[in-house]
Amino acid sequence: MSFEFFLREAWNGFRRSGIMSVVSLVTVTVSLVVLGTFLLAVFNLGAVMNSVGSKMEIAAYVDKTIDEYTASTYMLELTKMEGVDSVKYISKEEAWENFKRDFEGRLDLQEIMKENPLPNAFVIKVKNPTLVTAVAKKISNIPEIDEVRYSGRLADRFQILMDAVRLGGLILVFLLILATLLIVINTIRLTVIARQTDIAIMKLVGATNNFIKWPFMLEGILIGIIGSALSFVILKASYDLITMQLLRSMPFIPLVTSRSELFMIYAGVALTGVALGALGGYISVNSLLKELEQ
Numbered sequence: 001m002s003f004e005f006f007l008r009e010a011w012n013g014f015r016r017s018g019i020m021s022v023v024s025l026v027t028v029t030v031s032l033v034v035l036g037t038f039l040l041a042v043f044n045l046g047a048v049m050n051s052v053g054s055k056m057e058i059a060a061y062v063d064k065t066i067d068e069y070t071a072s073t074y075m076l077e078l079t080k081m082e083g084v085d086s087v088k089y090i091s092k093e094e095a096w097e098n099f100k101r102d103f104e105g106r107l108d109l110q111e112i113m114k115e116n117p118l119p120n121a122f123v124i125k126v127k128n129p130t131l132v133t134a135v136a137k138k139i140s141n142i143p144e145i146d147e148v149r150y151s152g153r154l155a156d157r158f159q160i161l162m163d164a165v166r167l168g169g170l171i172l173v174f175l176l177i178l179a180t181l182l183i184v185i186n187t188i189r190l191t192v193i194a195r196q197t198d199i200a201i202m203k204l205v206g207a208t209n210n211f212i213k214w215p216f217m218l219e220g221i222l223i224g225i226i227g228s229a230l231s232f233v234i235l236k237a238s239y240d241l242i243t244m245q246l247l248r249s250m251p252f253i254p255l256v257t258s259r260s261e262l263f264m265i266y267a268g269v270a271l272t273g274v275a276l277g278a279l280g281g282y283i284s285v286n287s288l289l290k291e292l293e294q
Contacts, residue, residue: 009215014222021223024187028227028273029234031180036235036269038169043256043265045165051254058124058136058150065092066120074144078124081138083131088123092116119146130159177276184220184280189288196288209289217281224277228270235266 014021060078071089078087090098096116126135132150140148199212239262243255256262 006214006218009218011219011222013215013219020187020190024183024223025227025230027183028180028223028276029230031176032227032231032269032273033234035173035176035272036231036265038172039265039268040235040239040256042165042169043261045162047254047256056126056129056132056151058126058132058139058148060122060124060139060142060145061119061147061149062121062144063119063146071120074122074142077142078122078139081135083126083128083135085125085127087125090121090123092118092120095119095121130162133159177272180276181280181283184223184277185284187223187280189284193288199288212289213282213285216285217278220277220279220281220284221274222277223280224274227277228273231273232266232270235269236262 062074066074071091075087075089078084093116095118099118124135124139126132136148136150139145202212243257246253246255247257
């Protein structure tokens with residue numbers, strides 16, 4: 001019975017706020033759409049980086065002749081390194097055969113080079129492109145490794161890009177959440193002020209603070225739920241349309257299409273909207289109750 005009363009009062013308060021409720025809804029929806037767009041962009045950027053990272057390799061060269069047992073020992077040591085995904089050994093003989101095959105018909109390598117000039121090599125793939133530089137430095141510290149080559153500049157640029165996206169995203173998310181919270185607080189505060197006399201009478205007849213707070217908190221939750229639902233529809237429809245067009249024209253781009261990942265993003269955005277609504281309602285009515293108690 002009490003919950004029905006609280007819910008009815010929350011709906012009445014939402015209707016009485018009129019244009020401010022609409023402004024609050026639009027603000028919450030837009031903020032959540034921007035937040036969701038940013039999260040989708042970050043997830044897709046991560047997918048692109050992982051795809052590029054899977055092709056980013058470290059080459060570790062060993063000039064001296066080594067047998068299969070020594071090569072397997074080095075491979076085991078490299079595989080155990082933190083951040084290493086896989087290790088492949090290419091002997092100097094195999095590398096030379098591959099080189100001759102690539103230039104077959106264009107150069108007579110037997111006349112130019114009498115001996116195989118290529119070293120033995122280990123090709124290392126890392127789990128994440130941001131780990132390339134760190135893993136390469138660890139490999140270069142191994143005494144038996146004569147030379148290490150990798151796309152250091154590209155890896156460093158990827159790291160800088162990701163750091164910039166994370167920092168800019170955190171600032172953007174903070175500002176959006178703060179702006180949305182302030183709008184919700186001000187919207188519900190208008191309802192609280194309009195019912196200030198009713199609240200004072202309720203206090204006089206013995207109503208508890210929690211009894212008075214619940215309708216306003218539910219009003220904030222209602223704003224959050226409606227805003228979350230609208231943002232979900234906009235985000236899902238827009239993302240599905242964009243990904244369909246991109247995959248049709250550029251199928252090689254690794255986009256996030258996993259239902260579980262997308263659900264996690266959408267659910268996170270929706271819960272953020274509901275939490276902001278509840279917090280806005282609580283702050284609004286709590287500040288007024290403190291004023292009445294003074």
